[in-house]
Each structure stands twice: as structure tokens, then as C-alpha cells.
Amino acid sequence: MKRALISVYKKNENLFQFASFLSKKGYQIISTDGTYQFLIKKGLTNVIEVSKVTSFPEILDGRVKTIHPNIYGGILANRSIEKHIQSIRYHNIHLIDIILINFYPFSDKLNHKKTCHSLVEFIDIGGPSILRAAAKNFHYVTSIVDENDCELVKNEIENNGEPSLGLRKKLAGKVFNFTSYYDSTISKYFLEFENDNFPIYLNSPYKKKMNLRYGENPHQKAAYYINTFHNGSMKNFHQLHGKELSFNNLRDIDIAWKIISQFSEPACCIVKHSTPCGVALGTNIMEAFQKAYYSDTVSSFGGVMAVNVSITEKLSEEINKIFLEVIISTKYEKKILNILKRKKNIRIIKINNPVSDKLECVQIDGGILVQETDYLLNNKEKFQIVTKRKISDQEMKSLIFAQKVVKYVKSNAIVVAKNTQTLGISGGQTNRIWAARQAIERALEKNKKGLVLVSDAFFPFRDVVDEAFRSGGIHVILQPGGSIRDEESIKACNDYGMAMVFTGKRYFKH
Incomplete structure (x- = not known):
């Protein structure tokens, strides 16, 4: 038997x-x-x-x-x-x-x-x-x-x-x-x-959550796995409407949510191809959306938008007038959902968990790189003003805002902002002066006065300071410092009557 x-x-x-x-x-x-x-x-x-x-x-x-x-x-x-x-x-x-x-x-x-x-x-x-x-x-x-x-x-x-x-x-x-x-x-x-984040053998527990529409390109198959041990914002989310999610959608959702989660004020972020193209704070979410969207309407087309508060009826009507691939929020009232669902394909995502990742991984051919996440930001008390010109409280607020954005822009990264609105973002360039010129040029199309410039890494030369001065609208610069030519950049700022702040911390994102 x-x-x-x-x-x-x-x-x-x-x-x-x-x-x-x-x-x-x-x-x-x-x-x-x-x-x-x-x-x-x-x-x-x-x-x-x-x-x-x-x-x-x-x-x-x-x-x-x-x-x-x-x-x-x-x-x-x-x-x-x-x-x-x-x-x-x-x-x-x-x-x-x-x-x-x-x-x-x-x-x-x-x-x-x-x-x-x-x-x-x-x-x-x-x-x-x-x-x-x-x-x-x-x-x-x-x-x-x-x-x-x-x-x-x-x-x-x-x-x-x-x-x-x-x-x-x-x-x-x-x-x-x-x-x-x-x-x-x-x-x-x-x-x-034992607080051992890097054991001899890497065997993190992951379980498949879903098959994806496709990978980075339609000819690539893909799936999404969640870490069953650690929590995280992308571990517990629900799609309420729209087409199947793709590999690129999830990458962009992750970045958009991390950016807006840094702010306590109403915040809106629009991401395109893993890069923020518009980020802003407002007294209400409608103001934050308008500032974020109109800072770069061209790049925002087909983007992924995240907000850190509930979407209002007025905002939902505005969203339906433009083309976005994904909308992300913590909750949606039934009435708001019904408005948004008028668009058949738009993906509506509800995220339930805060950002809490401890480690992040990047796969390379034959191996995997693991590092601690870079989510926490400097406290402003650690900032060092290295020029004769000092900065106002409003300028400091603008610098801190822009630095929270530059962390999520591919290096070399430059963000130009006014108050709490990005006006020029450029990254992924092989040298810093190209990124600076692009960000400054985009910012000047919208505003020519009262701008701040933030860099993810130090200036190897004074050329970024010279470029910022020629713009006529940038008077404050924030960078990590640490170059052997720091004194050249500081002297240039002093000669131009500009302010420069060192943070002591680099934010490369490759």
C-alpha cells in the first residue's frame, strides 16, 4: 500500500x-x-x-x-x-x-x-x-x-x-x-x-508580490518581490485603479514617495524616468501641485505624481486635465476616486507604510552591492556658512528643501529653487558644470530673482559659482565642500557678494 x-x-x-x-x-x-x-x-x-x-x-x-x-x-x-x-x-x-x-x-x-x-x-x-x-x-x-x-x-x-x-x-x-x-x-x-547588516552570506527573504506588465522595456519580463522581514513603503501598497504596473512605474513610485515623505507641509512631487522633474510645498495641496507641475510641464507629461496629504476634489479635476501615468497618496475619498477613475488607464496607488528601508541593493553582473540607505538628512545646525555674506531664514529653508530633492537626482546633480519650489533640476551629467548650466537655464525661464542652487557634491572648480553669478538670480549656494579648491569657490562667492554653505555630506546617486 x-x-x-x-x-x-x-x-x-x-x-x-x-x-x-x-x-x-x-x-x-x-x-x-x-x-x-x-x-x-x-x-x-x-x-x-x-x-x-x-x-x-x-x-x-x-x-x-x-x-x-x-x-x-x-x-x-x-x-x-x-x-x-x-x-x-x-x-x-x-x-x-x-x-x-x-x-x-x-x-x-x-x-x-x-x-x-x-x-x-x-x-x-x-x-x-x-x-x-x-x-x-x-x-x-x-x-x-x-x-x-x-x-x-x-x-x-x-x-x-x-x-x-x-x-x-x-x-x-x-x-x-x-x-x-x-x-x-x-x-x-x-x-x-547583533546589528549585522552585512553578514558573510546574503540571503534576504523575498516573496513575489506580483508579476509586472513588463520590465524596463516591453520585451523584458519582470516581477516584483517584497522583503518579508523589513517593512517599507513599497511593501504594503494597493492599486485601486488602472493598467498593470510596470518595472519603471515601481521605480518612479518609490522615488516620488521618498521625496514627499520628507516633508510635513503639503508636498507634491512629479517623477519622470527615476528623476524628480518638479517638487514643491504649499499651504495646501492644490498650491503644492500647481507649483510642482508648472515648474516643468514638459517633463511632467506622463509622469508619476505623489502627494503626502489627501487629494481634494479641485485637485482631482485638475489631474484629469493632464496626462499622468500614476497618482500616489495615503488615502482617497470615494468621491475623489470616482472623479479620478474617469481616466481608464491611470494607475491610482494607495501607500500605507512610511519609508523605513534600512538597506538598499544594486545588482551588477555576477554580484550585488548592498549599502545603508541615505534617507536621513543633515540637521541645519551642522551647516557652515563659509562666506562673508550671511543667509536669511527663508534662504535656509529653501536650501534645506532643495537638498532633500537633490538627494534623489542622478549625479552630477544640481537643483535650483525659489522658496519651496524647484525651478531647475539637472542630473546624470558627466561633469558638474553641464548640470549647473542646464538647471540654471531651466530656472531662469520661470524666475530670474531670489534663487538658490544646491549641489549633491563638491565643486572641483569655481566654474559653477561663476555660472551662477552670470545668471543674475542666484545669490546663495549649498554644497558639501571638501574639494582641494574649495577656497577658489569661496573667494568667487565673496567677490560676487554671494553666500555659500557647506554641509560636510555628499549625496551621490548613481
Whole structure:
């Protein structure tokens, strides 16, 4: 008689239906105590307890149930090796053909803020061990870790008498995929106590959230995975309307949300191709939107827009007059949603979590780079005014605003702003003077007075100061400092009657 070992934490009707199917097909069901009691109460009779197979009771509050040669021998025996068959017969061990196990929910319990003492009881030992054994012996044993696969197994048994080798191999792959994820979650938990962000082996736990419309280009397939250990704004969001999301959409949503999340005042940010093209604060969200959008209406076309407060009816009507790919906010009133949904394809995103990423990764060919995130910004008390000309409180406010934007512009990055509105943004240039000229030129198209300029890195030459002075509208510059030619830039500012502030911190973004 064929045997199936079923031992699950989550017991439901699907489990019973699968066990009942196997029983009708002549399988004897073996189960641990909890699963056994569940199946018996549901009316299944062809089921025996593991302790009957091992001739040993469950001990240590259930920590030891299935760890026994009578179980592992029945799973691991290579049925093409006569010596293996003779061995299990000699020891009166019966072969086991199907394994269905789901684990103690360690990941789920992390969110319940349990103590380490109680959480360790949700580290499954027997389940992963048995499934790994079954997956190793996939030539003869079917291993199931995802209950959704029970239907596939049922169909093949119904049609072919047993699961095919191809299916067994696929399910074995899923087992090792899941056990590695499960162990990486536990590893992360323990390493957190040591504040070890860079362990010898990198095995962060990620789970697929969705398939994406496509990757960076339509011919590239893509999917989105969430980190099940750490929280983050992009871990818990909901799409309320519109077309499927693409790879590029998610990149832009992430940047737009990080930028507006830095501000307590009503803020609006529009991102295009991973670069902010318009950012502004306002006394209300309508004012913030108008300032952000009209700072660069050309680049905003087809952009991703995020706001850090609720969208008003007036703003929703304005949004419908322009072309945006994505809108992001924390909440939407039903009336506002109905207005926005008049546009069939616009993607409406609700983000529930604050920004909380600890690490960020960049994949390169053959490896992965990992670093701490750069979300926190300098306090203004650390700023150093290095010129004779001082700055006003309003100018300082404008500098801090623009610096929060320049962090998310590709290096070399320059942001020109007035008050709390960006007017010129340029980045991704191979030298700083090109970025400065572009940002200044764009700003002067909209305003010629009272501007500030912020750079993500130091000035290797005084040419940016000279360019800013020639504009006639820039009187204050902020940069990290640290160049061997800093004195040249400082002298240029003093000669021109301009102010320069050093921050001591660079914000490269590659």
C-alpha cells in the first residue's frame, strides 16, 4: 500500500479534500497528532498517527515527532538500489510516496512583536527536514510545500496513476526555494540582534508580490518581490485603479514617495524616468501641485505624481486635465476616486507604510552591492556658512528643501529653487558644470530673482559659482565642500557678494 505523510500547521477544507482523495486512491495517510485529530474529526478513517509508525511518542512539547529512521528511511530510500530496499525491509520500514507539509509560521509571528523566547517555538525543525529529504529523493517521492499544488498532484494521479517525474522535480525545486527563504527569515531575525547588516552570506527573504506588465522595456519580463522581514513603503501598497504596473512605474513610485515623505507641509512631487522633474510645498495641496507641475510641464507629461496629504476634489479635476501615468497618496475619498477613475488607464496607488528601508541593493553582473540607505538628512545646525555674506531664514529653508530633492537626482546633480519650489533640476551629467548650466537655464525661464542652487557634491572648480553669478538670480549656494579648491569657490562667492554653505555630506546617486 502506498503511503502519504501529511503534517500541517494550517488545517483547512482543502487539506481534508486532498487527504480524502488520496485515501480513496488507496494511500494510507500518516499524520502527526494535530493533523491526525483534524482528519479523524472530519471523518477520514484510513489515517494513522506518526507515533504508530515510529513506535515512539511525540516528546518535548512536540519538538520531536517525525525525526526517526522509520520516517526518514521510508522517504530517502533509493528504490533503484537493491541494498536500500533490503535495508528498509530488514528494519521493517515502509516506503512513503507523498509528503505534504506546511511550516510553523515564523514570518507571520514576527509582526506580532513576540519575544525571542516565544518566537523560537515557531522555528520548524521536522517539517523542513522531512521536505528536504523528500525533495532530494524526487525521483521516487512527491514533496508538497504549497497546498495550491495539491490539485496538480491529484490530476496526475487521476490521469496517470501517480505524479510524473517532471512534476516531482518541479515540486522539489519549490521545496528548496521555500526552505531557503524560510531559513533566511530566521537568520535575519537573529542577526538583527547583533546589528549585522552585512553578514558573510546574503540571503534576504523575498516573496513575489506580483508579476509586472513588463520590465524596463516591453520585451523584458519582470516581477516584483517584497522583503518579508523589513517593512517599507513599497511593501504594503494597493492599486485601486488602472493598467498593470510596470518595472519603471515601481521605480518612479518609490522615488516620488521618498521625496514627499520628507516633508510635513503639503508636498507634491512629479517623477519622470527615476528623476524628480518638479517638487514643491504649499499651504495646501492644490498650491503644492500647481507649483510642482508648472515648474516643468514638459517633463511632467506622463509622469508619476505623489502627494503626502489627501487629494481634494479641485485637485482631482485638475489631474484629469493632464496626462499622468500614476497618482500616489495615503488615502482617497470615494468621491475623489470616482472623479479620478474617469481616466481608464491611470494607475491610482494607495501607500500605507512610511519609508523605513534600512538597506538598499544594486545588482551588477555576477554580484550585488548592498549599502545603508541615505534617507536621513543633515540637521541645519551642522551647516557652515563659509562666506562673508550671511543667509536669511527663508534662504535656509529653501536650501534645506532643495537638498532633500537633490538627494534623489542622478549625479552630477544640481537643483535650483525659489522658496519651496524647484525651478531647475539637472542630473546624470558627466561633469558638474553641464548640470549647473542646464538647471540654471531651466530656472531662469520661470524666475530670474531670489534663487538658490544646491549641489549633491563638491565643486572641483569655481566654474559653477561663476555660472551662477552670470545668471543674475542666484545669490546663495549649498554644497558639501571638501574639494582641494574649495577656497577658489569661496573667494568667487565673496567677490560676487554671494553666500555659500557647506554641509560636510555628499549625496551621490548613481
